[in-house]
Amino acid sequence: VSIIRISGSNCLQAGQMLVQNAKQRQMIKGMNNSEIQDYLNLQNRYAHFKKLYSLIDYTNTFHSQSQQQQDLIYQQIDQGIFMYFQGPKSYTGEDIVEMHIHGSRALQKKVLLELSQLNNFRLADPGEFTKRAMLNNKLDLLEVEGLADLLNSETESQRIQSTQQFLGKSSQILENWRFQLIRALAHAEAFIDFESDQDDVEFNILGKTQENVKQVIKEINEQLSDRNRGEILRDGMKISIIGKPNAGKSTLLNCLAKKDIAIVSEIPGTTRDALSVSLNISGFPIVLYDTAGIRQTQDLIEEKGVNKALQHARESDLNIWIIDIDDVIKQADGSHIVQDIKEISEILESNQNTLIFINKIDKANSQQEITDITIREKKFKIDGQISAQQNQNINTLLDTLTKKIHERLDIIDGIMSSGTNSIITQTRHRLELQKCLEHLEIFSRNKQNFPVDIVCEELRQAVNCIGRITGRVDVEEVLDVLFSEFCIGK
Ligand code: GDP
Missing domain, CATH: 1.20.120.430 (tRNA modification GTPase MnmE domain 2)
Known part of the structure; x- marks a missing residue:
């Protein structure tokens, strides 16, 4: 069904013309709004089943012709529900007529064409009904937003x-x-x-x-x-996947997005710009960024990508740091270390909201028990081990993410802790x-x-x-x- 909505002081005249055939139309020429309402037995805010006729007057063309041609005189276009909302008790605050007709494009075009023949009728601009509602004090700006x-x-x-x-x-x-x-x-x-x-x-x-x-x-x-909760809920929480080139960042993004949107390749340094995808994680809007691999580089373009990645990591609400299991080195004392560049450890230290995941566990012969990892002589807790390529432990990663999202937005047992929205x-x-x-x-x-x-x-x-x-x-x-x-x- 499509709904054609007309707003403004002349809408009842236009509407009534459409629901009258050519002969009936003659009867109500010159009537005012309330006379038309009486004549058509139209009740304010009631649904009426009506036939819809063309406004083009065929009476002279087919005068005293055969029955078949007589039928054409009435030129019925469709039938449907007709409603009248008398201003100011209407969406826009003005008089409104709504016609619920069949949802065909050709039919919509035909009715709009019929209406365009009347004086002072034009197509509404984007949001114009709401704009009029606002100008008539039906909604304020915040409500419109x-x-x-x-x-x-x-x-x-x-x-x-x-x-x-x-x-x-x-x-x-x-x-x-x-x-x-x-x-x-x-x-x-x-x-x-x-x-x-x-x-x-x-x-x-x-x-x-x-x-x-x-x-x-x-x-x-x-x-x-x-803590910007309202803006985060509206625009999505920014989460960046960071790590060295080839750690599997793009593969993880694809795995989470369940579609191939980032380039996955074996040549380190492929993702030079941040790619993003919007996701819905447990009912929360997320914008997930795949950033350029962070490493020391002589390549000027790659360096730009690296700087952008670092900037993303600093500005994100949450980071997921991905480490290739091949980069994890087991020490004689049983602890694990990973060689990584200074900037990453700085981000880890300054941004509490960084999750650390070890990737490519499918490659490891036996799964090592890694609970924490040492980077530049500082210990960090590991949040989990995954295989982005083989889809292993991805649900655990999503559970951890959801927990972090709840923490960030002060949500306890699914309820905003402050009890009210921002x-x-x-x-x-x-x-x-x-x-x-x-x-x-x-x-x-x-x-x-x-x-x-x-x-x-x-x-x-x-x-x-x-x-x-x-x-x-x-x-x-x-x-x-x-x-x-x-x-x-x-
Ligand atoms: P990025 O540079 O961090 O974005 O890394 P990519 O996602 O492009 O992955 C680099 C290479 O590692 C590609 O050949 C991937 O197929 C591979 N890879 C990514 N994740 C895994 C994984 O979980 N297991 C294995 N075995 N290979 C992976």
Whole structure:
């Protein structure tokens, strides 16, 4: 079934024309919306089964012809469900007509062609229905972004997070802060108008306002210290596979992605740029990067790849370090060492979130019990041994990964430990909240030092920062980008 949706003040006239044949159409010429509604017995928000006719008037062409040609007069195109939503109680806030017709492309084209013959009708731009809904205050910017994320969501965690945002849970929190700050601002501003020489009165009022502001500061700080959980859930957790050339990084990526997307070859140094693949691991979105093998090299292009790999490793939320079992050397005292370059050990030391896996265990004659490994005189715990090529122990690697993902996102027994989702799902939100916090901190640091009207300006700026997140102020640029990414018809 395809749904053709028309929004705007003329949509009922257009809709009714389509559900009337040429003869019936004559009857309702010149009627207004409510007369048409009565005449067609159309109830607001009810589904009606209707026949759909062409708008082209054949009455003169086939006048007093045979029965077969008479039938053509009515030029029925299809039949289906017809619904009328009277504004403002509709998705866009305007009058909306929806026609549920059969889902053929030819039929969709035909109905759109019929509609295009009417005055003031055109195809909607991408996301235009939602844009109108926003302009008519049906949704705020944060809810629209939530809807866009919901439409793009691929994993369960993304679905949950975007639904919360779309349903206005995040907007409620922000609106509450905004309300608190506006109230504080109103109190302080009222005081400016009230001419007084009594400094202590001024100080008292500001002191009380500052108490409220401090509470908002505390709550914003809590949100900002969410370790980027919302952004990670929205955009995917970045995980890089690192290691020496030929350790089996590309093979592991292919094995996890279950399709050949990285070049696997026996010549060391094949992957010079980072390749990535989006995966769903236990309901969480992951962007997995295959990086260039890390080693000392004279080759300038390879060196660029190595530097890029190191940068990836530093910026990733999680790394998987792969060691070829042939590179593991057993010492006389039973310990295991691996020769590796300085940069890798630095990453291991600086980034707690690096898992170490030994690869190619299918090659080993007997499986050695390796629990830890020494690199440049430092001991590191081994997370497991795998064969990426033979698919051995890959489920163990996935279990370890899932555990790490839960740890990173503060998830305990499948539930966010803080009990709530993060309201920050995009860098845009984080930057505005950080700016807001800066203004609030300046405001609360200033006790008697500055005149009230100067500190009030800080509060006003803080209110605007929150307003920009929900789309109350300065949103033109954000809107253009956002709606251009929507699909047509939404
Ligand atoms: P990269 O340079 O780290 O990306 O390594 P590749 O994935 O290109 O693999 C290098 C070579 O090692 C290829 O010939 C792979 O087939 C081979 N290889 C990778 N994983 C395994 C494994 O688990 N066992 C064996 N025997 N060979 C492997």
